[in-house]
Amino acid sequence: MTTEASKTPSPSPLLIAPIAVRWRDLDAYNHVNNSNYLTYLEEARLQWLLTLDGEWYSAECAPVMAASQLNYRMPIEWPAQIDVELFCERVGTSSMTVGHRMVARDDATRIHCDGNVTVVWVNPKTGRPVPLPDAVRNAVTAAA
């Protein structure tokens, strides 16, 4: 069943993904460019999805970005090792909102970015929303 589930944020992270900053992530300001933050989030989200027990992607059901909200709190330099912490902020019928924090690996109190991303599962052939895969819903419920 895929009715509207809990909107209570999970207090424990779904995953903490280590990201190695690349020099090419820097822009002419010598800081990681704001667009790369979304790439770090994407990599972390996919690493989480790969850990799920069950199918989260098929020819009829694929996650796409619906919205993103990022607060850039402290520049990221190179070289650096970043940890991306992902949280479940909301679970819906077809979508979930994934909160995040990007912190320095050697000091998790140094927060480079926080915010969230809403991902919706759609049928790639039609672009229409489909129910959240059970593998995703179960994993989020287990983490809550």
Next chain:
Amino acid sequence: MTTEASKTPSPSPLLIAPIAVRWRDLDAYNHVNNSNYLTYLEEARLQWLLTLDGEWYSAECAPVMAASQLNYRMPIEWPAQIDVELFCERVGTSSMTVGHRMVARDDATRIHCDGNVTVVWVNPKTGRPVPLPDAVRNAVTAAA
């Protein structure tokens, strides 16, 4: 003087920037990756800043991203020509919030993305906010 200015959004765009989508902007889903939307916005924003009459960047005063909020409404494919429309949504002491719409060049009713970005001017040496450059404030006031 750099006191808090109008919070009324400007109804007319600051700029409409043409962006040529590159094949490399696509990801494995065969759509423009969500991170590239920020690159399109950055390019449009810089094209606008280059049109200003006066200095918007110096060794003591540079614009950096504070926050971004994007709604992905319709995938962008390749090849495509996109127009990025920028609006002034808010002007503050040190920052401005730039609203945007990304539309198909041949049909501006096809909205691929909307949202906004907050840019703050800081002293690159200290990271502290500095007053919004007059060139920026004047341009925004003129557009309002």
Next chain:
Amino acid sequence: MTTEASKTPSPSPLLIAPIAVRWRDLDAYNHVNNSNYLTYLEEARLQWLLTLDGEWYSAECAPVMAASQLNYRMPIEWPAQIDVELFCERVGTSSMTVGHRMVARDDATRIHCDGNVTVVWVNPKTGRPVPLPDAVRNAVTAAA
């Protein structure tokens, strides 16, 4: 028939593709990063392929990179408008070697990069080379 064809370089360009440099193409040295040159070439090559009269891509036949050789002769800055000139240097059974020059649009004697790229057509399912599509061979012969 797809026997080995002429190895004589074509003196006239297959295409001259305009490329708008993006600020994000810059790296921390404030010059276009060397990896983006390959993206410019890719975009130009695809623009050429899109002009062909006939099929150059199918489920059984897709172009992939076999080799690249680039000489970086003069940095590219931002903003800049670049022209990528593509030439046929060699046509083989399954592959072609595409020479290139990247020049300033307002002064074609300013050469930022030259070199070539070898593209081979393969069956994506097997990875094995397939005969060069007739549309490609015909276009190259016509240009020679």
Next chain:
Amino acid sequence: MTTEASKTPSPSPLLIAPIAVRWRDLDAYNHVNNSNYLTYLEEARLQWLLTLDGEWYSAECAPVMAASQLNYRMPIEWPAQIDVELFCERVGTSSMTVGHRMVARDDATRIHCDGNVTVVWVNPKTGRPVPLPDAVRNAVTAAA
């Protein structure tokens, strides 16, 4: 002294750099895009330079790309862990040629790419070649 040194390639790698492939490195063919290979090489090269005992970069002396030659031997997919092996192929007055192999971390006989890159040290203010920094020359000599 910075006279022309040995041209004998070093048989032992200067460095083996681990690279984590990102999903965003894939293009619409679902393989790592050819341009990202140069980013992997850049990251490996910088990791090597960071290990040097002495200055390899200053306001008067910075390494820039002069040429690259890459053979794409086997596609890279995601997820994947790649090792980039760097070798000294040639040392000159102002430049060095760095050979490379990109191999699967779990099977170094699977070669995804080989080739080389020539890096020249220049004065960023003039663009003119400068002598290879001692730190670089010493490291290469020690590895030979």
